[in-house]
Amino acid sequence: MAVDNMKTNKVVALNALEKRRFRTPWQEAWGRLIRNKAAVLGVVLIVSFLFIAAFANVLAPHNPLQLNSGKDFLPPSWIETSASGKHGDPEFILGTDTLGRDVLSRVVYGSRVSMMVGFAPTLIIMLVGTFVGLMAGYYGGRWDNFLMRLTDVMYGFPDLLFFIIALISLRDTWLGQFMNGLFLLFFALAIINWVGVARIVRGQALSLKQKEFVEAARSIGVKDSQIMLRHLLPNALGPIIVQGSFLIPGMIITEAVLGYLGLGLKPTTNPDAFFITSWGSLMLDGQTSINAQPYLLLAPAICVALVVLSFTFLGDGLRDALDPRMRGRA
Amino acid sequence: MSAYFIRRILWLFPVLFVVALITFSLMHAAPGGPWDRDLSSRQVDAGTQKVLNAYYGLDKPLWRQFTAYVFGDVSSTTDKFVCGLVCGNLGPSYRVRGSTVQDILFKPPKGKGFEYSRFGYSLRLGLISLVFAIVLGIPAGIFSALKQNSLIDYLSGFISSVGISIPSFVMAIFMIIIFATTLHWVSVVPKSWDEAKAWVLPAAVLGFGTLAFATRLTRASMLEVLRQDYIRTARAKGLHENIVVWRHMLRNALIPVVTILGPALAGLVTGSFIIETMFSFPGMGRAYVTAISQRDYSMILGTTLLYVLMVSLANLSVDFLYVIIDPRIRLEE
Numbered sequence: 001m002a003v004d005n006m007k008t009n010k011v012v013a014l015n016a017l018e019k020r021r022f023r024t025p026w027q028e029a030w031g032r033l034i035r036n037k038a039a040v041l042g043v044v045l046i047v048s049f050l051f052i053a054a055f056a057n058v059l060a061p062h063n064p065l066q067l068n069s070g071k072d073f074l075p076p077s078w079i080e081t082s083a084s085g086k087h088g089d090p091e092f093i094l095g096t097d098t099l100g101r102d103v104l105s106r107v108v109y110g111s112r113v114s115m116m117v118g119f120a121p122t123l124i125i126m127l128v129g130t131f132v133g134l135m136a137g138y139y140g141g142r143w144d145n146f147l148m149r150l151t152d153v154m155y156g157f158p159d160l161l162f163f164i165i166a167l168i169s170l171r172d173t174w175l176g177q178f179m180n181g182l183f184l185l186f187f188a189l190a191i192i193n194w195v196g197v198a199r200i201v202r203g204q205a206l207s208l209k210q211k212e213f214v215e216a217a218r219s220i221g222v223k224d225s226q227i228m229l230r231h232l233l234p235n236a237l238g239p240i241i242v243q244g245s246f247l248i249p250g251m252i253i254t255e256a257v258l259g260y261l262g263l264g265l266k267p268t269t270n271p272d273a274f275f276i277t278s279w280g281s282l283m284l285d286g287q288t289s290i291n292a293q294p295y296l297l298l299a300p301a302i303c304v305a306l307v308v309l310s311f312t313f314l315g316d317g318l319r320d321a322l323d324p325r326m327r328g329r330a
Numbered sequence: 331m332s333a334y335f336i337r338r339i340l341w342l343f344p345v346l347f348v349v350a351l352i353t354f355s356l357m358h359a360a361p362g363g364p365w366d367r368d369l370s371s372r373q374v375d376a377g378t379q380k381v382l383n384a385y386y387g388l389d390k391p392l393w394r395q396f397t398a399y400v401f402g403d404v405s406s407t408t409d410k411f412v413c414g415l416v417c418g419n420l421g422p423s424y425r426v427r428g429s430t431v432q433d434i435l436f437k438p439p440k441g442k443g444f445e446y447s448r449f450g451y452s453l454r455l456g457l458i459s460l461v462f463a464i465v466l467g468i469p470a471g472i473f474s475a476l477k478q479n480s481l482i483d484y485l486s487g488f489i490s491s492v493g494i495s496i497p498s499f500v501m502a503i504f505m506i507i508i509f510a511t512t513l514h515w516v517s518v519v520p521k522s523w524d525e526a527k528a529w530v531l532p533a534a535v536l537g538f539g540t541l542a543f544a545t546r547l548t549r550a551s552m553l554e555v556l557r558q559d560y561i562r563t564a565r566a567k568g569l570h571e572n573i574v575v576w577r578h579m580l581r582n583a584l585i586p587v588v589t590i591l592g593p594a595l596a597g598l599v600t601g602s603f604i605i606e607t608m609f610s611f612p613g614m615g616r617a618y619v620t621a622i623s624q625r626d627y628s629m630i631l632g633t634t635l636l637y638v639l640m641v642s643l644a645n646l647s648v649d650f651l652y653v654i655i656d657p658r659i660r661l662e663e
Binding site: 164168290294305308 | 518604
C-alpha cells in the first residue's frame with residue numbers, strides 16, 4: 001500500500017515535471033507577471049484609464065466646453081464653503097474652473113491625450129528602433145557607425161530642450177497645425193527616442209548573432225532577412241518590450257510638462273474635436289489659482305501621477321518577468 | 331587613457347556645433363521674423379523692421395547668419411568685427427532691448443556678487459538639491475541593504491519608487507498645496523530668496539527624483555557586494571563589523587552610484603526650469619520659460635546651448651571621476 005502510494009506520488013510528480021517542462025518561456029514570464037501584485041494593479045489602472053479615454057464622451061457628466069455662467073470657481077461637491085466663499089454643487093463633483101467649466105469632464109477628456117501620447121509614438125519608436133537596431137547589429141559596418149555617431153549627438157542634447165525648441169519653432173507651420181499640434185508632438189517624441197531603442201536592439205543583435213543557432217541557420221542557407229526575423233527578433237523581444245513599457249510613462253510626463261509650458265496640444269473650443277484638452281494644459285490653467293482653488297491643479301496632477309505609477313509598476317513587473325536575473329535591481 | 335579623455339573633450343565641439351545647427355535651423359524654420367510675432371503689442375512698421383534687420387544682421391543669407399552666430403562677423407553698422415559664440419557672445423536679446431543674452435544670464439544685480447545672477451541662483455539651487463539627494467539617498471540605500479526586508483527597507487523602497495515615477499513638477503504641485511496653501515509653513519512666493527526657509531521646498535522637490543534613484547542604486551549595489559566572497563572572508567577573519575561595512579562594502583558598492591551623478595546633475599540642471607517657474611525662483615530656468623512665452627528666439631537659442639554645454643560637461647566629469655576611483659576600468663575602445 002505504502003509502496004503503491006509512493007509510486008503514484010512519483011508518477012504525479014513526474015507528470016507535474018513534464019507539464020512544467022512544456023511551458024514556453026513566454027508562459028513562464030506571464031506566470032511571473034501575474035503573480036506580481038503591483039504590476040497587476042498597474043494593468044488594471046491602465047485598462048481603466050484606456051476605457052475612460054475611449055468613452056470620454058459618454059462618461060463625462062457635462063460638456064467639457066460648456067460655460068456655466070454664475071457657477072464659476074465652484075469647489076468640489078464635498079466641500080461646504082471654499083476660500084472664495086462659494087458652495088459646492090453636487091452637480092459638479094470636482095467643481096468648476098475660472099470660466100465655469102466642469103473640472104471632472106475636462107479631466108476625463110484630458111485622459112485621451114495622455115493615453116494617445118503614451119502609445120502612438122511608442123509604437124512608431126519600437127518599429128523604427130527595432131528595424132534600425134537589427135540592421136546595425138546584424139550587418140555592422142556603415143549602418144552601425146552612423147547609428148553610434150547619431151546616438152552620441154542625441155545623448156548630448158537634453159530631450160526636453162529639443163522638444164521645446166521643435167514645438168516652439170514649428171507650431172505655426174502646417175506641421176504644427178495638424179491634429180491641433182499633437183502630430184508635431186508625436187513626431188518630436190519619436191525622433192528623439194527611437195535612437196535609444198535602436199541601441200538596445202543593436203546590442204542584442206550583436207550578441208545573438210554569435211550564437212550557435214544563428215550559425216546553424218546560416219549554414220543551412222537561411223536568408224539574412226529570415227535570420228533577423230525568425231531568430232534574432234524573437235530572442236531580443238524581451239528587452240524591447242521592457243524598454244517600451246518604460247518609454248510610455250516618459251512620453252506621458254513629457255506631454256504634461258510641455259502642456260504645462262503651454263506647448264503641445266492647443267486646447268480647442270471646437271465641440272466636435274476628439275482631443276479637447278490635456279492634463280498638462282489643465283495644470284497650466286489651474287496654476288493661476290493655486291491658493292484659492294488647489295483642486296483645479298490637484299485633479300490632473302493626481303491623474304498624471306497615477307498613470308505614470310501604473311506604467312512604472314507594469315514596467316518593473318515586465319522586467320522581472322522577462323529577465324529574472326534583473327530581479328530587484330535598480 | 332589620456333588619449334581617451336582628449337578624444338572625449340574634442341568630441342564636445344562637434345556635438346555643440348550640431349546642437350547649435352539644429353537649434354538655429356529650427357528657430358529659423360518658424361514663419362515670420364522676430365519683429366512680427368508679438369500680436370499683443372504694437373506692430374513694428376516695415377521701415378523700422380528693415381533697419382532692425384540690418385542692425386541685427388538678419389538681412390544676410392542664412393548660412394552667413396549662422397557663421398556670424400557661431401564664429402562672428404563684421405557688423406554692418408559699425409564695421410567692427412563682432413565675435414560670436416566661440417568668444418562666449420550669445421548675441422542680443424530680441425525682447426529685453428539693450429541687453430545681450432549673456433548679460434541676462436550671468437550679470438548680477440548692481441552691488442551683488444555672481445551668485446545673485448540668474449545663473450548663480452540656478453547653480454546654487456542645483457548644488458543644494460544634489461547635496462540633499464546624496465546626503466539622504468546614499469545612507470538610506472546602505473541602511474535598507476544592511477537591514478534587508480525590514481520595515482525600514484520596505485518604507486524606503488516605497489518612497490523611492492514613488493520618487494522615481496512621479497514627475498518632479500507634479501510633486502511640486504503636491505508640495506506647494508500641502509506645505510504652502512494648507513499648512514502655511516512657507517509662502518508660495520517668498521519675499522526674499524536670502525532666507526534659507528524659502529529654498530527648502532524647491533531644493534527638496536528638485537532633488538527628490540535623484541534622491542530616490544540614489545537610494546535604489548545604492549541598495550542594489552550594496553546587496554550585490556554583500557554576497558561577495560571577500561566579505562565572507564573579512565567576516566571570517568574576525569574583522570569588526572564596522573570595518574567590514576565601511577572599508578570593504580562601501581568602497582565597492584559606491585562605485586556604480588558615482589556613475590549616476592552625471593545624469594543626475596544633468597537632470598537637475600534641465601529639470602529645474604519647471605520647478606523654478608512654479609516657485610517663482612529668480613534663476614536661469616524661469617528666464618528660459620519666460621523667453622519661451624515671449625518667443626525671444628536668441629535667448630532660447632543661447633540658453634539651450636548653455637544647458638547642453640553643462641550637461642555634456644557633467645557627463646564628462648563623471649566619466650573622469652569613474653576612471654579615477656575604479657582602477658579596474660580600462661578605456662581602450
